[in-house]
Amino acid sequence: METLMLITNFNNRRCDLELKSCLLTAVTCAHWFCLVFCESSLSARSAEGTMRGTSTNMRLKLPITCFILEIILIILFCALVEYDKETDAKQWHNSSDHNYQNEFYYRYPSFQDVHVMIFIGFGFLMTFLQRYGFSSVGFNFLIAAFALQWATLMQGFFHGMHGGRIHVGVESMINADFCTGAVLISFGAVLGKTSPVQLLIMAMFEVTLFAVNEFVVLSVVGAKDAGGSMTIHTFGAYFGLMVTRILYRPNLDKSKHKNSSVYHSDLFAMIGTLYLWMFWPSFNSAITAHGDDQHRTALNTYYSLAACTLATYGLSSLTAHDGKLDMVHIQNAALAGGVAAGTAGEMMLTPFGSMIVGFLAGVISVLGYKYLSPILEDKLKIQDTCGVHNLHGMPGVLGAIVGAVTAALASVDTYGSGMEDVFPDVASGEIQAFSQGVRQIIALAVTLGIALVGGLIVGFILKLPIFGAPPDTICYEDSIYWEVPEEEEGHGNQLTAVRVSEETKKLNA
Incomplete structure (x- = not known):
C-alpha cells in the first residue's frame, strides 16, 4: 500500500x-x-x-x-x-551525418563479440559438472535474457535519461550485456544449488545494485574502468560469494559425487573457455573511445591473455605432484589476464606491462584454485562452485590496483593530447594524476562494499522457502528442473563409466 x-x-x-x-x-x-x-x-x-x-x-x-x-x-x-538519435528514423535523417557514420558500424562488431561471450562463453564454461549441462547453459540463457532487459532500464535511469525517456542504441546494448556479465559471474558461485526462480530474483536485485555501483564509481567518484575489472568482475564475484555464503549448505557433501566433471563435460567447458579467450579483447575495448583508445585496449588485453595462459600452464604443472595439467586451471585461470587488464586496458600500460599483469593474474588464479578455495570452504563456509573468487574476484582486485598505479603515474609526456580521452579531469587541470589514482582505490572500496552488503541482503531473501531450491541430497542435478533422456536419468552413472572407458581406450589406442 x-x-x-x-x-x-x-x-x-x-x-x-x-x-x-x-x-x-x-x-x-x-x-x-x-x-x-x-x-x-x-x-x-x-x-x-x-x-x-x-x-x-x-x-x-x-x-x-x-x-x-x-x-x-x-x-x-x-x-x-x-x-536514440542514431536509431530513430526521423532524427537520423534530419541530421547531416552520412549513413556510414552511424554508431552501429563502429560498435556492433564489438557488441557481437560481447554477446557471444555472454550466451556461449559463460554458458559453456559452466558445463563442467557431469550432470548439470542443461542447467548451466539453459539457466545462463534465461537469466541473461531477463538481465539485459532489466539492465537497460536500470542503467538508463542513471545514465541514459533524456527528457524523461531512456534512449537506447547499440552502446546501451553493450552496457546491458556488461551488467549481465556480472550476474552470470555470481551465477557461477551458486551454480547447482539454486532454482531458476532464485536466479531470476537474484538477477533482479543484482542488476539494480550493479547500476547503482556503476553510477557511483564512474560518475560520482570519477574512476575509469572501461573493461570492468571493478564494476563487472569484482562486483559480480564478491556479490556471488556473499550470496553463496548466506545460502551455505552444511549437508552438501551428500551431493559431492555430482560436483565433479567427466571427460566430455570438461571438453564442453573448454569450448566456453576458448570463446571467452578469443573475444575478451573486444569485451574490454567495446565502449572505449574510438581510435587509439580502443586499439590500445584490445592490444593490452591480447598480450595479457597470452602471458596469462603460459603462466597458467606452467604453474598448473608445477603444483601437481605428478606434473600433470589440471583442466580446472586451464579452463579458468587462463582467462584471468583478460579480467586483470580491464581497468588499465585503455591506459598507457605498455605491451610488456600488460604481459606482466597477465602473468601475475595467471599465477594468482592457479594458486587460488589449488590452495585458497578449499580454505574458503572449510573455514569461511563459502561454497564457490565455479571458483569465481579465483577467476574474477582476485584478478579483478589486481586489475583495479594496476589501474590505480597506472593512473597515478600518468603524465602529459606519455599521453600527449590523448590525456583528454583517458583522464579528462587530469587533462583539464582539475586534479593531479595522483588524485586520479586515489579515485581508483576509492572506487574499488565502494565496489567491494556495495557487493558484499548487497549480496548479504539478497542472500537472506533467497533463503525464503518459496523459491524452490533443491535439497542438499540432489544438488548439481539436471533432472530436478529438466526433462532428461530416460537412459540418462536411469543409468547416468553407468553411462558415465562406459563413456570414460571407451574414450580412454580410444586414446590409448
Whole structure:
C-alpha cells in the first residue's frame, strides 16, 4: 500500500498521465505476482509430501515469475524507452551525418563479440559438472535474457535519461550485456544449488545494485574502468560469494559425487573457455573511445591473455605432484589476464606491462584454485562452485590496483593530447594524476562494499522457502528442473563409466 502511495504521489513534470498509469499498472502486477506466487507455493507444499515433489516443482512458480517480470518490463519499456538519435528514423535523417557514420558500424562488431561471450562463453564454461549441462547453459540463457532487459532500464535511469525517456542504441546494448556479465559471474558461485526462480530474483536485485555501483564509481567518484575489472568482475564475484555464503549448505557433501566433471563435460567447458579467450579483447575495448583508445585496449588485453595462459600452464604443472595439467586451471585461470587488464586496458600500460599483469593474474588464479578455495570452504563456509573468487574476484582486485598505479603515474609526456580521452579531469587541470589514482582505490572500496552488503541482503531473501531450491541430497542435478533422456536419468552413472572407458581406450589406442 505504501508503494502504491509513493507511485501515486510521484509528480515528475516530464512524465505525463500515460507514464503514471503505466507505472501504477506495473506495481499492481508486481503486487499481484507476490500474492499469487506465495499462495501457489503454500498450496503446492500442502498438496505433496516429499521435498523433491513440492519445493522444487516449478509448474506454477517459474511461469508466474517469467510472465509477470516480462509484463512489467514491457509496460516500463512502453512508458520510458525510446530510440536514440542514431536509431530513430526521423532524427537520423534530419541530421547531416552520412549513413556510414552511424554508431552501429563502429560498435556492433564489438557488441557481437560481447554477446557471444555472454550466451556461449559463460554458458559453456559452466558445463563442467557431469550432470548439470542443461542447467548451466539453459539457466545462463534465461537469466541473461531477463538481465539485459532489466539492465537497460536500470542503467538508463542513471545514465541514459533524456527528457524523461531512456534512449537506447547499440552502446546501451553493450552496457546491458556488461551488467549481465556480472550476474552470470555470481551465477557461477551458486551454480547447482539454486532454482531458476532464485536466479531470476537474484538477477533482479543484482542488476539494480550493479547500476547503482556503476553510477557511483564512474560518475560520482570519477574512476575509469572501461573493461570492468571493478564494476563487472569484482562486483559480480564478491556479490556471488556473499550470496553463496548466506545460502551455505552444511549437508552438501551428500551431493559431492555430482560436483565433479567427466571427460566430455570438461571438453564442453573448454569450448566456453576458448570463446571467452578469443573475444575478451573486444569485451574490454567495446565502449572505449574510438581510435587509439580502443586499439590500445584490445592490444593490452591480447598480450595479457597470452602471458596469462603460459603462466597458467606452467604453474598448473608445477603444483601437481605428478606434473600433470589440471583442466580446472586451464579452463579458468587462463582467462584471468583478460579480467586483470580491464581497468588499465585503455591506459598507457605498455605491451610488456600488460604481459606482466597477465602473468601475475595467471599465477594468482592457479594458486587460488589449488590452495585458497578449499580454505574458503572449510573455514569461511563459502561454497564457490565455479571458483569465481579465483577467476574474477582476485584478478579483478589486481586489475583495479594496476589501474590505480597506472593512473597515478600518468603524465602529459606519455599521453600527449590523448590525456583528454583517458583522464579528462587530469587533462583539464582539475586534479593531479595522483588524485586520479586515489579515485581508483576509492572506487574499488565502494565496489567491494556495495557487493558484499548487497549480496548479504539478497542472500537472506533467497533463503525464503518459496523459491524452490533443491535439497542438499540432489544438488548439481539436471533432472530436478529438466526433462532428461530416460537412459540418462536411469543409468547416468553407468553411462558415465562406459563413456570414460571407451574414450580412454580410444586414446590409448
